[in-house]
Amino acid sequence: MTMPSHLTLPSAADLAAVSASRTARWRPGLRDASHSEVFAGSAECAGAAVALSLALDDWRMRERPETGEAEDRRAVLWVQTRAAVKLGGRPYRPGLPREVSHRLIHVIAEKDADALFALEEGLRCREIAFVMGEVVGNPKALDFTASRRLSLAAERHGVKLWLVRLDARPDLSSARLRWRVEAAPSSPHGPNTQAPGTPAWHATLFRARAHAPGEWILTDDGRALSAARSRDENAAPYPVDLVRRTPGRSLAAV
Amino acid sequence: MPRRILSIWCAELPVDRWRLCSGTGRGEGADAGPLVLIAETAHGPRIEAVNPAGRAEGARKGMMLADARTLCPRIQTMPSDPAGDLDFLEKLALWSRQWGPWSAMDAPDGVLVDVTAVAHLFGGESSLLADVQARFASRGLVARLAIAPTAGAAWAMSHFGPERAILGAGCDVVARLSDLPVTSLRLDEDVLVVLRRLGLKTIGQLAGVEEGERQDGAGRDSLHRRFRNRKSPAANPLVRLDQLAGKVPEPLLPVIPQQMPLVQRRLMEPIRHRALLDTVVSDLAEDMVRELEGKAQGARRLELGLWRVDGEVILRVLELAAATRDPSHIVRLFAEKLEDIDAGFGIETVRLRASWAEPLALEQADIEAAAERHGTSLSACLDRLTTRLGPKAVRRPVPHGSHIPERAQRWQAPLDPEPARQEEMRFHARPLKLLDRPEAIAVLYATPDGYPKRFRWRGEVHEVAKVEGPERVAPEWWRSRSATRLRDYYRIEDQAGRRYWIYRHGLIGDGRGGAPEWYLQGLCA
Numbered sequence: 001m002t003m004p005s006h007l008t009l010p011s012a013a014d015l016a017a018v019s020a021s022r023t024a025r026w027r028p029g030l031r032d033a034s035h036s037e038v039f040a041g042s043a044e045c046a047g048a049a050v051a052l053s054l055a056l057d058d059w060r061m062r063e064r065p066e067t068g069e070a071e072d073r074r075a076v077l078w079v080q081t082r083a084a085v086k087l088g089g090r091p092y093r094p095g096l097p098r099e100v101s102h103r104l105i106h107v108i109a110e111k112d113a114d115a116l117f118a119l120e121e122g123l124r125c126r127e128i129a130f131v132m133g134e135v136v137g138n139p140k141a142l143d144f145t146a147s148r149r150l151s152l153a154a155e156r157h158g159v160k161l162w163l164v165r166l167d168a169r170p171d172l173s174s175a176r177l178r179w180r181v182e183a184a185p186s187s188p189h190g191p192n193t194q195a196p197g198t199p200a201w202h203a204t205l206f207r208a209r210a211h212a213p214g215e216w217i218l219t220d221d222g223r224a225l226s227a228a229r230s231r232d233e234n235a236a237p238y239p240v241d242l243v244r245r246t247p248g249r250s251l252a253a254v
Numbered sequence: 255m256p257r258r259i260l261s262i263w264c265a266e267l268p269v270d271r272w273r274l275c276s277g278t279g280r281g282e283g284a285d286a287g288p289l290v291l292i293a294e295t296a297h298g299p300r301i302e303a304v305n306p307a308g309r310a311e312g313a314r315k316g317m318m319l320a321d322a323r324t325l326c327p328r329i330q331t332m333p334s335d336p337a338g339d340l341d342f343l344e345k346l347a348l349w350s351r352q353w354g355p356w357s358a359m360d361a362p363d364g365v366l367v368d369v370t371a372v373a374h375l376f377g378g379e380s381s382l383l384a385d386v387q388a389r390f391a392s393r394g395l396v397a398r399l400a401i402a403p404t405a406g407a408a409w410a411m412s413h414f415g416p417e418r419a420i421l422g423a424g425c426d427v428v429a430r431l432s433d434l435p436v437t438s439l440r441l442d443e444d445v446l447v448v449l450r451r452l453g454l455k456t457i458g459q460l461a462g463v464e465e466g467e468r469q470d471g472a473g474r475d476s477l478h479r480r481f482r483n484r485k486s487p488a489a490n491p492l493v494r495l496d497q498l499a500g501k502v503p504e505p506l507l508p509v510i511p512q513q514m515p516l517v518q519r520r521l522m523e524p525i526r527h528r529a530l531l532d533t534v535v536s537d538l539a540e541d542m543v544r545e546l547e548g549k550a551q552g553a554r555r556l557e558l559g560l561w562r563v564d565g566e567v568i569l570r571v572l573e574l575a576a577a578t579r580d581p582s583h584i585v586r587l588f589a590e591k592l593e594d595i596d597a598g599f600g601i602e603t604v605r606l607r608a609s610w611a612e613p614l615a616l617e618q619a620d621i622e623a624a625a626e627r628h629g630t631s632l633s634a635c636l637d638r639l640t641t642r643l644g645p646k647a648v649r650r651p652v653p654h655g656s657h658i659p660e661r662a663q664r665w666q667a668p669l670d671p672e673p674a675r676q677e678e679m680r681f682h683a684r685p686l687k688l689l690d691r692p693e694a695i696a697v698l699y700a701t702p703d704g705y706p707k708r709f710r711w712r713g714e715v716h717e718v719a720k721v722e723g724p725e726r727v728a729p730e731w732w733r734s735r736s737a738t739r740l741r742d743y744y745r746i747e748d749q750a751g752r753r754y755w756i757y758r759h760g761l762i763g764d765g766r767g768g769a770p771e772w773y774l775q776g777l778c779a
Contacts, residue, residue: 043712044752045687049779052686075632075668088687089777093651093663095684101651105668107639108647118639127632157629183751185719195722196747199779220779 033177034154042087051162057225074129077122084134112139123153178207261408267363268303291334302334358506406498410438432458439494517541524600539581552577552614561603576633685776692773716748753778
């Protein structure tokens with residue numbers, strides 16, 4: 001990062017604008033995270049589901065290049081370690097969102113290092129729309145250097161990465177957005193009110209580069225991702241304590 | 255346009271070839287006297303081919319040499335070479351393509367050429383035959399020729415018909431060939447024995463049995479019953495007869511010349527170090543790419559052979575997801591495969607062969623400066639993944655026609671086309687992920703045939719808050735054993751909002767095992 005010289009120092013008005021934009025909370029369709037991490041428990045499928053929803057939301061909002069085709073035909077790469085398959089199963093095509101089901105390429109890596117290799121290769125590929133990864137715990141191979149490599153590859157080639165961290169504690173990482181996700185009671189959908197309805201998740205954005213952290217209830221009805229403010233609607237507008245509470249402050253997310 | 259097939263029978267191919275190889279003219283030198291080509295068998299040497307002088311003395315193909323010697327003690331012998339004959343025939347089949355767009359080998363001593371709609375180029379079919387005969391004669395080969403609408407008829411006419419026979423497009427083939435022996439149907443030896451015992455000696459008699467007794471319903475039926483278990487054409491005279499008449503198609507395998515792109519480096523000094531080997535491999539990759547580019551092809555399978563000084567040969571094979579002609583990609587993939595090479599006392603020859611190549615159009619080089627940012631193509635990415643993780647690790651799910659959930663999805667190679675199928679049913683909600691193996695759960699339920707109130711999975715107790723179901727999935731009776739139990743699926747949500755897909759395996763009192771068991775199979779979003 002280059003130090004700004006005194007000639008290019010931002011003016012007070014610029015600073016105010018930047019401050020205002022940073023205070024704007026995350027909302028669906030706000031896209032600037034090339035590398036996100038989603039922390040979730042393995043017993044629920046919430047991590048993968050939220051990652052997929054966020055990725056699809058980002059994909060729907062992305063503008064198509066003028067010269068490009070009307071339909072995006074690029075593949076989706078989903079990398080799982082063997083341990084993640086064992087804990088949470090593997091993608092099931094009849095249950096996948098329609099946009100993804102026919103373009104999914106699934107990779108099973110025996111070792112964590114192999115999974116990182118597969119993720120990076122996917123990020124370098126111009127014919128892949130986005131990359132999803134599922135890694136269990138805090139593997140040694142996924143240190144800060146490795147996550148920085150992933151971030152750089154994602155930024156350089158414009159392919160976004162959603163990495164699901166199952167049963168992991170937040171460690172050092174260069175991910176631009178870091179979420180903690182749990183399942184939330186679903187909202188009724190359809191005539192049967194006793195049935196599980198539209199999936200909902202309780203998502204906490206605890207580390208972000210350009211956003212203030214916050215909590216949301218995310219719901220995905222298959223067409224769009226909507227975010228409602230969580231229970232603490234009337235809490236402080238800038239929940240500083242949320243930031244402080246999280247361990248493992250990321251160096252890159254300054 | 256009716257098909258016209260030219261059958262060329264090199265009646266004396268082994269002898270002709272021996273004559274060509276030994277450089278003697280017809281009837282000169284060793285060929286002047288009786289001469290036979292022999293093959294060693296368990297019962298002693300047997301005659302495989304005879305020259306004209308030998309035939310005049312009474313030697314025949316298939317005789318034991320000892321028998322021929324009693325007829326003609328001064329007979330000369332030479333070893334026969336069936337493999338060489340086959341190789342020669344292959345070249346002959348390619349050479350014969352000058353008279354038609356494609357040709358097929360008719361081992362051991364014939365060639366079939368498709369001359370449909372090309373005879374006018376040679377001035378009609380009779381002058382075409384004259385041309386073929388003259389060309390074969392100038393090569394020192396005896397050829398018997400025939401043109402007919404089907405391969406079977408052409409073969410029969412060339413072997414048993416008059417010289418340079420032509421069967422017209424509209425004529426009744428079976429009637430014209432009725433005087434030929436049943437041997438001309440290209441049948442197996444034991445079938446010929448059966449036909450001889452039945453008294454059927456000519457094609458006409460065989461066809462007569464088929465037609466003549468049709469009135470009393472015996473005809474073809476009785477023959478058909480006799481040969482009902484013979485499926486291969488060479489073992490069933492009825493199939494051969496239909497092929498002869500053109501009622502049943504007879505596929506012929508065309509001969510297509512192919513050359514595998516192959517490049518190699520012989521090294522002045524045997525190499526023992528990896529860095530040098532990498533240089534050689536990248537040189538070879540460049541050569542190979544140039545070779546492939548000339549043919550507008552891309553490699554799908556590459557074989558790298560390393561010849562060691564001590565006589566060992568190390569082989570490394572690479573399969574690619576899509577045809578490629580990118581030297582750096584090839585080098586990078588081979589680099590992973592060369593990790594464990596033991597050079598021994600050194601490697602003296604390195605050879606790269608593209609044993610499988612596919613057409614790949616030439617493309618313009620990437621002239622944009624943004625090419626760097628563009629990244630790799632999907633096939634290159636998949637190649638790298640499969641090279642490191644193995645081909646089984648990279649796959650894509652495809653739907654499969656089954657209502658059993660775990661069978662409704664299969665895995666296939668990522669770039670293979672999806673199988674054709676009907677649109678899947680969308681009115682059942684399915685989970686996002688499926689466990690590889692359903693996990694048993696302990697369930698507390700209100701009524702034995704209802705949904706559970708509470709269950710324990712992986713040591714944690716879940717209260718069921720919302721439920722939908724059951725969706726009954728019956729066993730596939732056409733596949734499963736009758737003891738397979740049906741399943742009742744429930745989509746449930748626990749108190750924390752976690753959504754699962756569970757099922758009860760069986761019903762109470764269905765007579766297929768004890769109390770029903772509960773399993774958790776899927777995780778919904």
